[in-house]
Amino acid sequence: MGPNEDRSEIVFFDVETTVPTRAGQGFAILEFGAILVCPKKLTELSSYSTLVRPANPSLISPFSERCNGITRDAVASAPTFADIADTVFELLHERIWAGHNILRFDCVRVRDAFAEINRPPPEPKGTIDSLVLLTQKFGRRAGDMKMASLATYFGLGQQTHRSLDDVRMNLEVLRHCATVLFLESTHPNLFSVNSWVSPNATTRSRSNGKFLPDRGLSDIKMDRLSLSPVENRCREGNDPTSVAMCRSEGSESNSADARDELNSESIQPAVIVDEKSIPETPQMSSSAAMSDACSSTIAVLNPDEILIPFLTASLVTLYRGSQRIQLLHKGFPFQLCCTDLKIRFGVNAKFKDHAGIPKLSFVAGLDPSQKLCKVLEACDAVAQKLSLESGSSSDWRSVVAKKDGFFNYSNVRLQIPTAVCGDVAIYAAEIYQKESSGTVQRLLFSKFDTDELGSLFKAGAFVDAVFSLDPYDYHQNAGIRLIAKKLTINCK
Numbered sequence: 001m002g003p004n005e006d007r008s009e010i011v012f013f014d015v016e017t018t019v020p021t022r023a024g025q026g027f028a029i030l031e032f033g034a035i036l037v038c039p040k041k042l043t044e045l046s047s048y049s050t051l052v053r054p055a056n057p058s059l060i061s062p063f064s065e066r067c068n069g070i071t072r073d074a075v076a077s078a079p080t081f082a083d084i085a086d087t088v089f090e091l092l093h094e095r096i097w098a099g100h101n102i103l104r105f106d107c108v109r110v111r112d113a114f115a116e117i118n119r120p121p122p123e124p125k126g127t128i129d130s131l132v133l134l135t136q137k138f139g140r141r142a143g144d145m146k147m148a149s150l151a152t153y154f155g156l157g158q159q160t161h162r163s164l165d166d167v168r169m170n171l172e173v174l175r176h177c178a179t180v181l182f183l184e185s186t187h188p189n190l191f192s193v194n195s196w197v198s199p200n201a202t203t204r205s206r207s208n209g210k211f212l213p214d215r216g217l218s219d220i221k222m223d224r225l226s227l228s229p230v231e232n233r234c235r236e237g238n239d240p241t242s243v244a245m246c247r248s249e250g251s252e253s254n255s256a257d258a259r260d261e262l263n264s265e266s267i268q269p270a271v272i273v274d275e276k277s278i279p280e281t282p283q284m285s286s287s288a289a290m291s292d293a294c295s296s297t298i299a300v301l302n303p304d305e306i307l308i309p310f311l312t313a314s315l316v317t318l319y320r321g322s323q324r325i326q327l328l329h330k331g332f333p334f335q336l337c338c339t340d341l342k343i344r345f346g347v348n349a350k351f352k353d354h355a356g357i358p359k360l361s362f363v364a365g366l367d368p369s370q371k372l373c374k375v376l377e378a379c380d381a382v383a384q385k386l387s388l389e390s391g392s393s394s395d396w397r398s399v400v401a402k403k404d405g406f407f408n409y410s411n412v413r414l415q416i417p418t419a420v421c422g423d424v425a426i427y428a429a430e431i432y433q434k435e436s437s438g439t440v441q442r443l444l445f446s447k448f449d450t451d452e453l454g455s456l457f458k459a460g461a462f463v464d465a466v467f468s469l470d471p472y473d474y475h476q477n478a479g480i481r482l483i484a485k486k487l488t489i490n491c492k
């Protein structure tokens with residue numbers, strides 16, 4: 001790539017993979033497909049597609065074959081990922097990436113594949129996840145937000161679950177959605193959302209005991225969940241046992257956090273008497289902050305690395321002109337990494353989001369003299385100042401809640417984000433367990449079970465955490481919420 005080469009094209013890409021059938025097995029790429037699209041005309045400029053031979057062909061199970069139809073024989077003479085790595089890198093690097101659920105699936109699979117061959121992965125100029133975008137802007141009028149359902153809604157035919165076909169269908173779905181939204185926004189008196197509902201739409205609700213699927217992202221492809229419950233669990237890569245250990249601590253965190261809707265109670269800085277004194281902030285919705293996901297520009301810093309005078313806040317313009325506050329250190333977004341946070345109150349799951357999914361959180365205690373406490377209070381100050389300067393009249397809730405004389409401790413609430421895919425709810429934060437020997441292993445859960453999670457995050461336990469600081473302003477309430485990206489439970 002030359003220094004002056006224009007990389008303005010949007011690259012829609014999709015990977016087809018094996019289906020893990022046991023804990024720790026992981027995914028293997030079986031097919032990679034991409035199209036380059038002109039951003040001004042949304043027309044296809046070129047395409048690339050190839051089958052990929054995995055290092056271990058035995059990973060291609062019957063479940064994999066049912067999902068995408070790719071057999072061991074089909075890939076027997078295909079190139080390995082190492083063989084196509086240069087081409088994939090050239091296609092993706094420093095371009096805008098687009099696809100359906102790419103933030104939680106395809107981006108992760110591509111990065112893992114490059115890591116396996118000891119090569120740095122391509123980096124995007126930006127990302128467009130149509131699952132996130134359409135869930136937020138188009139809504140559930142087409143049903144469950146699977147690509148197949150969206151295609152049926154617009155009469156685009158059946159989804160083949162093959163890479164090149166899927167990315168072309170993805171582009172067509174976006175074109176159709178954009179047209180509908182354009183008409184609705186320019187002629188609001190003529191068109192209503194209800195007038196566009198298709199007879200094929202199959203919106204799910206809690207009336208039949210199922211979760212609404214528009215509240216988050218998952219590590220599995222939403223447009224591939226037309227399998228049986230057993231196959232769904234295999235597709236997620238979860239073992240039938242309740243908790244399985246896999247992977248080492250070096251696994252990369254790719255959680256894409258969402259920041260659009262909050263529904264917190266109106267409060268002043270909390271007075272700590274018990275856990276109820278730290279009110280809940282609602283679960284994240286599925287509109288992910290695109291600039292944060294799949295980006296290497298977000299530094300993960302220890303509190304001691306934070307220079308408080310260099311903490312600033314800026315307004316970031318979102319879709320349709322709305323704005324949110326972003327916290328910066330030396331001009332760059334960042335996340336915090338803290339060790340040995342003591343859990344004061346375990347997992348709270350009594351509050352639920354619109355879909356009926358528990359909004360999970362736990363409370364950790366801080367020594368007011370700790371650098372972390374001072375950093376959080378400084379972040380609070382700069383974000384609140386910008387909130388007032390930008391004209392907000394919302395009540396500001398301090399991120400650090402404390403009461404004089406209460407064991408001389410301050411407290412913070414860490415949100416454990418959840419995600420929904422079809423009927424399946426999962427934890428969106430990576431959760432690890434560190435043994436007394438120093439061995440760190442990742443925990444995978446076969447089901448959404450808050451009691452099981454509560455047995456791990458017990459009061460008095462110590463946890464290492466990587467979390468983002470997400471300012472919010474909603475319904476006259478504003479503040480900063482701490483969203484867990486990675487949690488490591490210390491077994492001491």
